[in-house]
Amino acid sequence: MRISAGLKFLLCLLLLVGALETHAESVTVFAAASLSDSLDKIAAQYEKETHDKIVFNFAGSSLLARQIEEGAPADIFFSADEAQMDRLQNKGLVLAGTRKSRLSNLLVIIVAADGSLSIAGPRDLAKSSVGRVALADPQAVPAGVYAREFLTKEKLWNSIEPKVVPTANVRGALAAVESGNVDAAIVYKTDAAISKRVKIAYEVSRADGPKISYAMALLKDSPQPAASKRFLQCLDSPAAGKVFVEFGFIVPNAMP
Secondary structure (H helix, E strand, C coil), rough: CCCHHHHHHHHHHHHHHHHHHHCCEEEEEEHHHHHHHHHHHEEEEEEEEHEEEEEEEEEEHHHHHHHHHHHCCEEEEECCHHHHHHHHHCCCCEEECEEEEEEEEEEEEECCCCCCCCCCCCCHHHHHCCCCCCECCCCCHHHHHHHHHHHHHHHHHHHHHHHHHCCCHHHHHHHHHHHHHHHEEEEEEEHHHHCEEEEEEEEECCCCCCCCCEEEEECCCCCHHHHHHHHHHCCCCCCCCHHHHHHCCCCCCCCC
C-alpha cells in the first residue's frame, strides 16, 4: 500500500509529539505560600517552552521542610527564610552548590479595606481598639517569625502576643483580615498587594525590619535532578527576576 506524502507528514508529526511527551518530565517544587502567584506565572511560561510539568506544593516553609525531612518526594525547595533551608542542609538533604538566596520582601500591617480602624504604626497594635492580630505561626513559619522579631525589637511583643491569632501560613493571616475574623495582621507586602479587601496601614522599612531572605535549592534526593536543575536555573534567570519584581518582591542585584 502506497502512503501519501501528507499521511507520511502526519505520522512523523505524531511520532514527534509522542517523543516530546515521552521526554517531558515532572518537577515538584515545595515553595513558601507567599510565592504562589509569582511562581505560577513563571511555571506557566516555562511549561510552554519546555513541555516539562511543574507541580507545586505551597505551604508554610516550616511545614514543607518537615515534609521533606519525612521523605516527601520533592525536587526543589524554595523557602521564605534561610533557617528552614539550614535545617535541611544540616541534615544532608540539600544538593551542595545549588543553594542561593534569591529574594527579599517587606513586612506590612494590614487592616480591612472597608474598615474604620486606624493604625499609624506598630505601637497602635497594642491599643485596646485592636482585639485580634493574625500572624503566620510566630514560632515556626518565616512570616510570623519575622513579625515576632520585629515586634520584639520594638519592645512590643509582650503586649501584643496575647492578641495573636496564629495561622498555618502568611496567606492564612491575610485571609483572616479579609474575612473580618481579626482586626489586623502582619504579612508580607507582596501578599497585601494581591487582595482588594485589605489595605496597608503601615509598611516596615528595610532599615527597621528584619532581614528577610528567600532561599532556593535543589534537593539531594530529587527524583528528576536534570529537569529540576533546569527549572532552578530558570528561577535564577533575569526573566524570572522580572516576574518576581512584578509581584513586589525585592530581587538583590536586579537591573532597574
